[in-house]
Amino acid sequence: MDWQALRLSLALAAWTVVLLLPVSVIMGRFLGTRSFRGKGLVEGLVMLPLVLPPTVFGFYLLVLLGRGSPIGAAWQDLFGRQLVFTFEGLVLASVLFNLSFAIQPAQRAFEAIPTALREAAASSGMSPLRALWAVELPLAWPGVVTAMVLTFAHTLGEFGVVLMVGGAIPGETRTIAIAIYDRVQAFDMEAAATMSAVLVAISLATIAATFALSARFSARDSTRVGRRPEQ
Amino acid sequence: MTLKVAIRADAPIPLDLSFEVGRGEVLALVGPSGSGKSTTLRTIAGFWRPETGRVEVGGALWLDTAGQRFLPPHRRRAGVVFQEFALFPHMTALGNVAAAMGDLPARARASEAGRLLELVHLGGLGHRRPAELSGGQKQRVALARALARRPEVLLLDEPFSAVDRATRARLHDELIGLRAQLSMPVVIVTHDIGEAQLLADRMVVIDRGAVVAQGTTAEVMSDPAALRRMGLREIAAMLSARLVAQEPDGTTRLDTAGGPIWLPRLEGAPGQRLRVRILAHEVILSRARPEGLSAQNILAGRVVSLTPGEGPGVLVRVAVGEDQIMARITRRAREALALEPGDPVHAILKTMTVARGHVAPDADAGAARAQRGGAGRGFRIGGADPTGAGGSAPRAPRSI
Structure with a gap:
């Protein structure tokens, strides 16, 4: 059992969720409530990671973030280490790869809120931010939670992108999914079985x-606002 | 606090109209669906921005496309009651009302929200969620929430269309009872011209985005040209009456200036003042007081005017005391009776043609009662100043 790989996977999943939560809310609300020119294009781009083979997605990320690329070079200048084959690079790849999982359920949830409710919030004097917090988020919450759960679970199991962008450096980029593959390659079926069971x-x-x-x-919602003692 | 509105737009529907509503005045925007009345309301609330428009409330500009001014909806003090109520489903009734009082200190909100719920007769139901309320109760919460904003303008968008007929009649009564405490301009959008006649002081009839007629409710309702689009069968007058007795046979006796009438059972105590909507095409005229007739409601009056229509009809106005009722009869009938202005005449009305939804409490009488703090169907606000001024008053928590 490779505990280090498990810890790494959990950390990767947690970081991905933390970084994608605001993206999920902001982009989900934006796409769920606005209509604008090119919206179809944006939605298509968000969908892309769903349909691209992970290795292909990983390959382009490797090219985009590699040492020879402007992004990779800028990162190297800033932090003194490269982006690919590091944990940070893995987090970035994971964030990009999970965009559709993070945004789509939230978008559907925001879409389901009737326009009249938003207007009611505004005519009740709530600023857009206040309305988001007091009315829209409580109603869209299940969608946002679903998005985060999908992202978390998906990150734990991701293999292709991780292998392409991160390799399998122990303690840096060897996640549990990679570790399982390694163990199977080494005919250590027992360890692979244990780790698989832990993942399940x-x-x-x-x-x-x-x-x-x-x-x-x-x-909590039913008790939070203006609860009165029962008569 | 006067509301002045002027809108011009080509899309989504052509609109070209303007009107004014005074303090405490109720204006009904009436028209068939798609005529632009809801869009007009949405322009006032700030949910929609027309190509050209101006919305002025008590001297403040909420919208002025010429001056590039657009006040966002949450900064307009407009209380809105939505067609399907649009209550926040995750909050209790009390929470919904309190949610519109973000500008009050948190401690004042709960008690003020409770007071508003009492005002709309929902005192004990504050802890319920919208899903646990009936249609009529939801509508009352929506009204309380709109008032909680301490609005400078109250906007009601088909507020009674989502409740059943019996509930609607009750809510009409309550709104009329509440009127004494509403000091802001009120705009009510409806496609039900009878509802408009019961509730509004003035009417603007809209068709395909343009004003067909506007004026006092009595003026518009007696203008065949104005009502041609809505249907001539809607021409009707309001007759004042006083409830006298509940008869054992299931009718209610009312006294009017033209004599007693009996209507299907109305709730209410003897002495209560009412207004009854009398549809012109349901009224029969007779020169002599008829005998041996099944219709029991015979009002003595005098012909005021006769207006021939485009078709075979003539609209006859009949003075009954200080009121006027109207009768639509044929030209043939008019000639047979040789009716001329000034002639005494009897107006005959079948009891069963007056539906419950055509009777409403008399708003003026209600206001007088509220100010005296007297008995009757109580529409008073406990401890509130009935003359309570609109939104911007500094002691606002107590007023609506």
Whole structure:
């Protein structure tokens, strides 16, 4: 059992979720409530990682972020280490690769909020930010949570992109999915089985936690605003 | 606090209209669906920006396309009651009302929201979510939320269309009762001309984005040209009456200036003042007081005027005391009776033609009662100043 790889995977998934949460809310709301020229193009770009083979996506990221690229060079100048084959590079690749998982469920949730509710919030004197916080987020919350759960689970299991952009450097880029593959290559089926089982357990636990969380949230909503003692 | 509106636009529907609403005045925007009345309301609220337009409230410009001014909706003090209520589903009734009071200190919100819920007769239901409320209750919460904004303008967009007929009649009564406490201009959008007649002081009839007629409700409702689009069968007059007794046979006796009438059972206590909407095409005229007739409601009056229409009809105005009712009869009938202005005449009305939705409490009488703090169907606000001024008053938490 490669605990280091597991820790790395969890850290990667956590960072991806943390970075994508604001993107999910902002882009989800934007695409879910506005119509503008070129919206189809933006939605298509967001969808792209879903349909591209991970190795192809990883290959282009490798080219885009590699030492020879402007982005890679700028990163090297700034932080003194390269972007590809590092944990930071992996996080960036993971964020890009998960855009569709992070945005689409949130977009659907924001779309489902009737326009009249937004207008009611405005005519109740709520600024757009206040309306987002007090009305839209509580209603779109299940969609945003779904987006984050998908992102987390997807990151834990991602293989192709990680291998292309990160390689399999222990402690830096060797995630648990890569470690499982390594063990199978080495005919260590027992270790591979253990790690696979752990991954299954974590995935199940994530889903269970999501359900519990959303139940708690809907219970909290009913007590939060203007609760009165029962007569 | 006067509301002045002028709008011109080509899309999404052509619009070209202007009107004014005074303090405490109720204006009904009436027209068939697609005529532009909701778009007009949305322009006032700031949800829509026309190509050319101007919205002025008490001297402040909310919209002025010529001057590049557009006040965003959350900075306009417009209380809006939406067609499907648009209550926040994740908040309680009390929370919905409190949500519109973001400008008050948090502590004042709950008590003020509770007071507004009492005002709309929902005192004990503050802890319920919208999903646990009936249509009529949701509508009341929506009204309370609109008032919680302490609006400078109150906008009602087909506010009664999503409730059943019986509830609608009750909500009409309540809104009329509330009027004494509303000091801001009120604009109500409806396609139901009867509702407009019951509720509004003045009417603007819109068709395909243009004003067909505007004036006091009585003027518009007796103008066949104005009503041609809405249907001549909607021509009607309001007759004042006083509830006298609940008869054992299931009718209610009312006294009018032209004599007693009996209507299908109305709730209310003897002495209550009412207004009854009488449809012109339901009224029969007779020179002599008829005998042996099944219709029991015979009002004595005097012909004021006769207006021939484009078709076979003639619209006859009949003075009954200080009121005027109208009758649509044929030219043939007019000639047979040889009716001329000044002639005494009897107007006959079938009891069953007056539906419950055509009777409303008399707003002026209600206001007088509220100010006296007297009995009757209580529409008073506990502790509130009935003359309570609109939004910007400094002691605003107590006023609506």
